[in-house]
Amino acid sequence: MSVVTRFAPSPTGFLHIGGARTALFNWLYARHCGGRFLLRVEDTDRARSTEAAIEAIFDGMRWLGLDSDEPPVFQSKNQARHVEAVEAMLASGHAYRCYCIPEELADMREAAKAEGRKALYDGRWRDRDPAEAPAGVDPVIRFKAPRDGETVIDDRVQGEVRIANDQLDDLVMLRSDGTPTYMLSVVVDDHDMGVTHVIRGDDHLVNAARQTQLFLAMGWQPPVFAHLPLIHGQDGAKLSKRHGALGVDAYRDMGFLPETLRNYLLRLGWSHGDDEIISTEQAIAWFELDGIGKSAARFDLAKLTNLNAHYLRETADGRLVGLITPLLEADGLAIDAPAAARLEAAMPGLKPRATTLLDLAAAARFYVAPRPIRPDDKAATLLDPDARQRLAALVPGLERLADWDETGIEALIREEAEKSGLKLGKIAQPLRAALTGSTTSPGLFEVMAVLGRDETLGRLADVMTNHDVAMQQKD
């Protein structure tokens, strides 16, 4: 039997980090098994579901590269089928009409709480004659759940979980307005879609018992369950909106790569020995359900950042240029073909110093910024008159230099430093300030090689002639 997994988000918000991990695990397991991965939008709560949320979820899935094997299923479109399933249960005696009004239910809950019992519906309409139905009350249809014994879930993550049936009440399958509830819809859809493995958050563990009862009552084989521990925030509390539970789009905007998220999310709750850096191909080959941990994990931005730095270093220069170009353009810079080429040449020096696309773009800015380069405060301090004189002394040599490449430039500068009896830093730092406008940058000789002779000399000339630029920044 081929494996079928599904990701079934309810479209009430963005694709958050926990949902993304659930989707990833389902996707990986299907890919690993050579099965199919399906996407189902659980929009049975029409009031809370929004078009924007649906788009945000699809968008997030696309960005993460989690492609589904069939077009997404919208649960709301299967309503007729869900109602039909309930009618069949009514006919087979597995369901009944309940005429309780909300106030009655509230009283019931309160009474149960007072007695220290689990707050459950007491099944008062289970066997009551429908002729006693009060006038003007639209009934709900409830599942006639087993009252004795227990329901056992053989969970692939949590192990064998036993829940006494008296802990589960007769759940509502059809609301008084005739619409199906989530609990019923999931079971019917999972069955109809041929889902073999339900991999989802821990918060559904008890639901798995109710759903198992439903599957059994309908005469269907329940799927294999695997309930993932939830992800917690840095403070250990539930990863909620106010704890920085952001959508995956927020991480994209912070400059993280999708492969970083995939690797990070995979390691959050799943392990393969001591392996940390795991490519998606490797993950597909290795992913097994028994590698999933049982305890909740905290989301750690520092580790995510470190991982992103790693993937940035591994990313092809051309792709990086493509990714930061929009950021630079948003910053008011025009990136034409020569500028893009210069950025690409600069990437080997920029990449290892960056942790996100945002700081990569910021660090790359000086390469394509228009002259004159505005030095920042610290850089301006370095460009005092003495330093400018030292820089001026370099110009003839740079003009004459035969091979304008990193080694040639380095040899020349070192020679100049030695000649004047200065430590390299005494020349290199002002030079860096003049060329990059900053006190930190990639290797100086590499910077000069990438900038080219004309641009280098031009930037030096700017500093030499335009004292105002330097002086102005000094205070």
Next chain:
RNA sequence: GUCCCCAUCGUCUAGCGGUUAGGACAUCACCCUUUCAAGGUGAAGACACGGGUUCGAUUCCCGUUGGGGAUACCA
């Protein structure tokens, strides 16, 4: 309240009765060095507690504590 789940360095985790309890991130030190990173070397840092079982428990069982989840005509 009731039911369910969980518990190894600050964090993510390895471990599946006998280990100097391993790795990664973060932290600190040193090396490298034209700045900043990267890289290299090293340091510090954990089995929540109490009972059992066993020749022997981080590992198995029970309890305590702590954390989380579920208790809807939401999903």
